[in-house]
Amino acid sequence: MIPTEEMPEHRREFVESLRGFAQRECGTREQRRALTDDDRITHSPELFAKLAGLGWIGCAIPEGYGGGGGRIGDACLLVEEMAYGKVPLFGLGVSLVSSTVVERFGTESQKKDILGGVCRGEVLATAISEPGTGSDAGSMICRAERRGDRYVINGQKTWISCAHIASRILVLCRTGSGGDKHDGITMLDVPADSPGLEIRPIATLGGDEVNDVYLTDVEVGADRVIGTEGGAWHQIMRCLNTDRLMCGSMFLGHARRAFDDALDYVREREQFGRPIGSFQAIRHRIADLATELECCRLLVRDAARKLDLEPDRQVPREASMIKLKVTETAKRIAIEGMQLMGGAGYTLEYDMARHLRQSIVSTVYAGTSEIQREIIGRSYGL
Known part of the structure; x- marks a missing residue:
């Protein structure tokens, strides 16, 4: 266990509450097997909704967007204790990481919409990797073409964590080219139920974790650009x-x-x-x-x-x-x-x-x- 005596009082209380939740909801091997269909399911929407109801998912998201107004250390404790308690919430860490770029670079409207959704229990995913671009993500070829006030996206993403349970996916795609391969990459907020978007699970040892995402003439409005057009790579790096x-x-x-x-x-x-x-x-x-x-x-x-x-x-x-x-x-x-x-x-x-x-x-x-x-x-x- 974490030596809680080194924490301020509010964090000690938070950790104790998290441990109590984990013990109640999946403290036995029988509970965990039932929640995960014998370790095949990695995320429980029911438990995620309970976390949201307690106000814990958004513990480090500003209050103005529906969160608790805490700091990164609070989110770290949340993720750590849920992992320690074997609570099947794979979408938790993925959502919190994905929300960071929105909080830092999104518009006020995007923050209220997307961050508010995460606080309410919606899963948020990010799509970067492609079949030919893993560690060398700057070589991505998935493309979004600007047509008036819309973007039309075509391409494939792979190894996308939680895409199958996400309400929306932040898709990195190429909108231009420049002297550096990392220039001209844009992040678009794409609803998971968009026409032309297909999600196919990839079978793994860990269960239902990752997916292929196919985008065929997927259209989104220009207001769904997160940050600046062509600047997504530098945003992600931050x-x-x-x-x-x-x-x-x-x-x-x-x-x-x-x-x-x-x-x-x-x-x-x-x-x-x-x-x-x-x-x-x-x-x-x-x-x-x-x-x-x-x-x-x-x-x-x-x-x-x-x-x-x-x-x-x-x-x-x-x-x-x-x-x-x-x-x-x-x-x-x-x-x-x-x-x-x-x-x-x-x-x-x-x-x-x-x-x-x-x-x-x-x-x-x-x-x-x-x-x-x-x-x-x-x-x-x-």
Whole structure:
């Protein structure tokens, strides 16, 4: 658990409320299996609506747009505790990350509409990747042609998280060209039920997480441009702090839970007349994982504290360190946890198999570990 004594009182109370919610709604393996159809469903609209009703989804969104007026640190705690509690709310982190660019670059009308929708429990997704453009997203070819006061979009997006449950999708597409491949990219707010927009789920180990999105002559008004035409890439870059911090917070929660589940097991499981956790080989492995987990916690807390104090501050090195360290650690803890639990960790009776499926891909999406290492290395002038 997070040492709450280091938090201000309002955040201690918030964390306790979040833990109580998670325990009530999915505190048992039976509840979680029922909510997720045996781990195939990653998002519960019913629980998302309950979070919205409690006012928690928009905890870090300004009050003027329907939120709670808190800071990024509050959102980090929300995402972390929901992940720790195994609450099936994959759309939560995706929506909060997607809303950041709207809050920073959207018009007043867009903020009230889109951010207000998120606070009310609508899922918001962002579509960047394409079949030929993953890490090199600046090479995207999905195009939007301006026709009077409308844009007509044609192209394909892929690996789009939560598109199948989203009310709207922020689609990055090419509207022009320039000297740099990252110029001429525009973000458009596209309703998910737009004629010509087709969403096809991609089957994965993790369940219903990602999708292909096909856009055929999809029309949206010019008033749906988020920020400036042709400037979407630079807008997205300004919001990567939040993206990577949120990802780190989510997988810090997953890592903590996988660690605690493994720890509980080695304390209780007996072999050769004693708990297996009492054997030095197991005890030392637990010590190493606990140390790595504490490093992750401190990285996340430090970045959240900095951004609480200076929301517009850019911390690209720290954000990439968080994405790299926390996801690699979450994956390691899940793999080690399965080894520590032996055959039990491989069964659906326990959550460890789900921990593994969730964490194994975390080092790939939202910027691979290799990309994060590049960013960190270049930040030192290399």
